[in-house]
Amino acid sequence: MTFLRLEEDLLRARRNAKWKLTDHQVYPAWIAETDYGAPPAVQAAIERLVREMDYGYPVRGAGSMSAHVADQFSRRMAKRFGWQADPATVEVVTSLDQAIAACLLAFTRPGEGVAVHTPCYPPFRWLIEETSRRLHPLPLVETRDGFAPDGDVSLPADVRMLILCNPHNPTGRVLTREELDAVKTLAARHDLVVISDEIHADLTLDGAHIPLASLGGELDERVITLTSASKAFNIPGLRCGVMHFSSPGLQTRFLQTIARSLLGQPNVFGVDATEAAWEQGDDWLAEKQMLLRRNRDRVAEAVSLIPGARMIPGEATYMAWIDLARCSKNRIPYDVLDEAGVRTMSGAMFDPAADGYVRFNFATSEAILDRMLDRMVSAFRR
Ligand SMILES: Cc1ncc(COP(=O)(O)O)c(C=O)c1O
Incomplete structure (x- = not known):
C-alpha cells in the first residue's frame, strides 16, 4: 500500500x-x-522543487508552461481514453470553477438560460447566479442503471449552453455512448455550447469513461472539455486545470471576450505535480x-x-x-x-x-x- x-x-x-x-x-x-x-512520483516532483529551491519563472519543454501542460493533457487523453485532443486548442487555468465562469461570460449573455442536469455540483448553480445567467434544470431520471439524462427534452429558446458533468457528481453515474449521443443530438438541435466537466474521468470504478468531445461530428464546434489531475491524484490545492476547445473557432470566440492573461498562469508546483501524476501515477x-x-x-x-x-x-x-x-x-x-x-x-x-x-x-x-x-x-x- x-x-x-x-x-x-x-x-x-x-x-x-x-x-x-x-x-x-x-x-x-x-x-x-x-x-x-x-502518488510517490508527485511527492518526488514537489520535493525536487523544494530541495532545489527552484521557484523562479519556470521553463518546461520547448514552449510556455501552458503549452507544456497542453502537451501533457493531450498525451494523457490519448493514453487513457484513446482521444486525440489537439494541444493547440487548450487553455490552462488554475481551477475548473474559474473556467466555467469564463465560459459563461464568453458564450452566454446576462439573463440567458444554462441547462444543467440536476442534482448538480453546487458551484454550477452559484457560478450561473454569480454571472447573472439563469439555471434551467434538467432533472436526471432514475433508470435501472442509475441516474440518466432524459433523452427527450426540449429547451426554451433562451437556453444557450449546457453544463454536463460526466462522470457525474453527486450520483457517480458514468454516461454510456448512447446517452452521450443523445446529449450530442440535444446540443445540435438547440445550437448549444456544451461545457463537459470531466474532472472525475480517471475515477471510474466500473465501466469506461468516454470524453464527450471524442464523439466529434456536430460537437466539433461546440464542446469545451474541462479536466485536471486534482481529483484522481488528490492535489486540488496545487491548482492546475485544463480547458480544451473542440475547434480553433470556438477557442477564438472565447478569447474575444476573455483575455488570456485573465486566466492567470499555472504555478510550478501544479504543473510538475500534474505531469508526474499523468505520466507516472x-x-x-x-x-x-x-x-x-x-x-x-x-x-x-x-x-x-x-x-x-x-x-x-x-x-x-x-x-x-x-x-x-x-x-x-x-x-x-x-x-x-x-x-x-x-x-x-x-x-x-x-x-x-x-x-x-x-x-x-x-x-x-x-x-x-x-x-x-x-x-x-x-x-x-x-
Ligand atoms: C464536477 C466538479 N467540477 C469542478 C470541481 C472543482 O474543480 P476546481 O477545484 O479545479 O475548481 C469539482 C470539485 O469537487 C467537481 O466535483
Missing part, C-alpha cells in the same frame, strides 16, 4: 478543508477530498480505484441495513448519493447524521428538491469508514 498513513490523529492534524473545518468529535464525509495523499491510481470500489460496496451494504434507505452504487467518483427520505421521520437526513457525528453534504445543496438525500464521501480508510457507517446505521435504525 503506497498511501499515506491514515490514522485518525494524523488526519485530524491536516490543514485541508475536509479535516480542518470539521469538529473533533465528528467524521468528515462532506467536501470532495480524499485522505490518500498523492497510474499504478497508484489503480490501487486507489480498488480501495474506492471496496469502500463503495461497504457503503451500499450499510445502507441496505437501514429500512427504507436507497442507494444506487455509483460507477465512478468517491461519493455516494443516498436517499434517506423515508427513514428520517420528517427530519432532514443531513441533520440526523450531523447529530450522529458524521458530516455529509445535504442533498438540498445539489438540488433544492433533494433534501431527503445526502452526498457521502467514502474516500477514507476502511477503519474510519466503518466508524462512520456504524454511526449512520444506528442513527437511522433508532
Whole structure:
C-alpha cells in the first residue's frame, strides 16, 4: 500500500478543508477530498522543487508552461481514453470553477438560460447566479442503471449552453455512448455550447469513461472539455486545470471576450505535480480505484441495513448519493447524521428538491469508514 498513513490523529492534524473545518468529535464525509495523499512520483516532483529551491519563472519543454501542460493533457487523453485532443486548442487555468465562469461570460449573455442536469455540483448553480445567467434544470431520471439524462427534452429558446458533468457528481453515474449521443443530438438541435466537466474521468470504478468531445461530428464546434489531475491524484490545492476547445473557432470566440492573461498562469508546483501524476501515477491510481470500489460496496451494504434507505452504487467518483427520505421521520437526513457525528453534504445543496438525500464521501480508510457507517446505521435504525 503506497498511501499515506491514515490514522485518525494524523488526519485530524491536516490543514485541508475536509479535516480542518470539521469538529473533533465528528467524521468528515462532506467536501470532495480524499485522505490518500498523492502518488510517490508527485511527492518526488514537489520535493525536487523544494530541495532545489527552484521557484523562479519556470521553463518546461520547448514552449510556455501552458503549452507544456497542453502537451501533457493531450498525451494523457490519448493514453487513457484513446482521444486525440489537439494541444493547440487548450487553455490552462488554475481551477475548473474559474473556467466555467469564463465560459459563461464568453458564450452566454446576462439573463440567458444554462441547462444543467440536476442534482448538480453546487458551484454550477452559484457560478450561473454569480454571472447573472439563469439555471434551467434538467432533472436526471432514475433508470435501472442509475441516474440518466432524459433523452427527450426540449429547451426554451433562451437556453444557450449546457453544463454536463460526466462522470457525474453527486450520483457517480458514468454516461454510456448512447446517452452521450443523445446529449450530442440535444446540443445540435438547440445550437448549444456544451461545457463537459470531466474532472472525475480517471475515477471510474466500473465501466469506461468516454470524453464527450471524442464523439466529434456536430460537437466539433461546440464542446469545451474541462479536466485536471486534482481529483484522481488528490492535489486540488496545487491548482492546475485544463480547458480544451473542440475547434480553433470556438477557442477564438472565447478569447474575444476573455483575455488570456485573465486566466492567470499555472504555478510550478501544479504543473510538475500534474505531469508526474499523468505520466507516472497510474499504478497508484489503480490501487486507489480498488480501495474506492471496496469502500463503495461497504457503503451500499450499510445502507441496505437501514429500512427504507436507497442507494444506487455509483460507477465512478468517491461519493455516494443516498436517499434517506423515508427513514428520517420528517427530519432532514443531513441533520440526523450531523447529530450522529458524521458530516455529509445535504442533498438540498445539489438540488433544492433533494433534501431527503445526502452526498457521502467514502474516500477514507476502511477503519474510519466503518466508524462512520456504524454511526449512520444506528442513527437511522433508532
Ligand atoms: C464536477 C466538479 N467540477 C469542478 C470541481 C472543482 O474543480 P476546481 O477545484 O479545479 O475548481 C469539482 C470539485 O469537487 C467537481 O466535483
